[in-house]
Amino acid sequence: MIAVCQFGGSNCDRDAVLALRDxxxxxxxxxxxxxxPEDADGVVLPGGFSYGDYLRAxxxxxxxxxxxxxxxxxxxxxxxxxxxxxxxxGTETGLVPGAFxxxxxARFRCEHVHLRVENAETPWTEGFEPGxxxxxxxxxxxxxxxxxxxALADLEDDDRILFRYCNETGEVTDEANxxxxxxxxxxxxxxxxxxxxxxxxxxxxxxxDLGGTDGRxxxxxxxxxxxx
Amino acid sequence: MAAYTASVTVRLKPGVLxxxxxxxxxxxxxxxxxxxxxxxxxRFEIDLEAPSPEAxxxxxxxxxxxxxxxxxxxxxxxxxxxxxxxxxxxR
Numbered sequence: 001m002i003a004v005c006q007f008g009g010s011n012c013d014r015d016a017v018l019a020l021r022d023x024x025x026x027x028x029x030x031x032x033x034x035x036x037p038e039d040a041d042g043v044v045l046p047g048g049f050s051y052g053d054y055l056r057a058x059x060x061x062x063x064x065x066x067x068x069x070x071x072x073x074x075x076x077x078x079x080x081x082x083x084x085x086x087x088x089x090g091t092e093t094g095l096v097p098g099a100f101x102x103x104x105x106a107r108f109r110c111e112h113v114h115l116r117v118e119n120a121e122t123p124w125t126e127g128f129e130p131g132x133x134x135x136x137x138x139x140x141x142x143x144x145x146x147x148x149x150x151a152l153a154d155l156e157d158d159d160r161i162l163f164r165y166c167n168e169t170g171e172v173t174d175e176a177n178x179x180x181x182x183x184x185x186x187x188x189x190x191x192x193x194x195x196x197x198x199x200x201x202x203x204x205x206x207x208x209d210l211g212g213t214d215g216r217x218x219x220x221x222x223x224x225x226x227x228x
Numbered sequence: 229m230a231a232y233t234a235s236v237t238v239r240l241k242p243g244v245l246x247x248x249x250x251x252x253x254x255x256x257x258x259x260x261x262x263x264x265x266x267x268x269x270x271r272f273e274i275d276l277e278a279p280s281p282e283a284x285x286x287x288x289x290x291x292x293x294x295x296x297x298x299x300x301x302x303x304x305x306x307x308x309x310x311x312x313x314x315x316x317x318x319r
Contacts, residue, residue, distance in 0.1 A: 101244075
């Protein structure tokens with residue numbers, strides 16, 4: 001069962017459950033204070049505004065007791081996917097390095113963006129070709145990925161960048177970068193490839209009539225890992 | 229044990245973009261104020277009991293490290309003063 005961990009202020013938890021179930025997976029919303037169920041063989045940290053983004057987006061949820069359980073599960077190889085606010089929780093809790101902070105424009109951005117697949121040999125991207133250009137929706141005010149130059153170089157050397165914002169032909173440009181993220185980073189891996197975070201919303205792109213199906217491919221990878 | 233107030237000031241590291249400060253600066257300029265630059269910071273005033281000012285600072289440092297800052301983007305300073313009893317009474 002994939003546990004979609006709900007905090008006060010999460011608002012993409014239902015979408016994530018429905019999208020995963022549409023792929024034929026068992027998925028349940030789990031209230032954070034109830035802890036991680038023993039039969040959880042996958043975890044989604046969903047989007048939203050947990051704890052009202054108090055202090056910093058994701059900061060409070062990252063210190064909730066359930067995150068200790070989720071970090072331990074991730075260390076054992078349980079797949080964990082952080083989406084949007086879940087990605088912010090992921091950096092704040094140390095599942096992945098760096099920080100997601102205020103968009104360079106200081107504006108909330110809600111639109112479809114293009115993403116280039118940087119590493120197609122991960123559970124989340126194995127359904128894509130390297131360099132393939134996807135379209136996914138974003139909806140965030142604090143999505144600017146920040147990390148020191150050396151740490152970014154380490155991530156690149158280790159092939160831990162999953163996606164970069166790009167234009168429709170796959171070029172990573174400032175114009176195509178909706179939030180000013182360093183290196184155009186939109187998603188990255190944790191120390192294990194089964195831990196990943198991304199600011200765009202794959203669960204909002206799983207039905208052909210509603211925003212495309214590129215997100216399905218990402219969740220499908222998650223699905224196959226969770227089952228295996 | 230004595231009562232102290234630890235003031236933790238959290239700033240963005242030099243070179244980290246601060247879009248909210250930029251926006252605030254532009255708004256001040258629209259109000260016809262003359263300024264060169266503007267930086268924002270968060271300040272937390274923490275009342276606590278500790279055996280010494282050093283012990284109070286150490287605890288406040290730990291709070292900054294564990295929660296109040298994100299070390300990727302923040303620097304912080306901690307100052308400790310004896311608690312102001314009047315301040316407590318008015319809150």
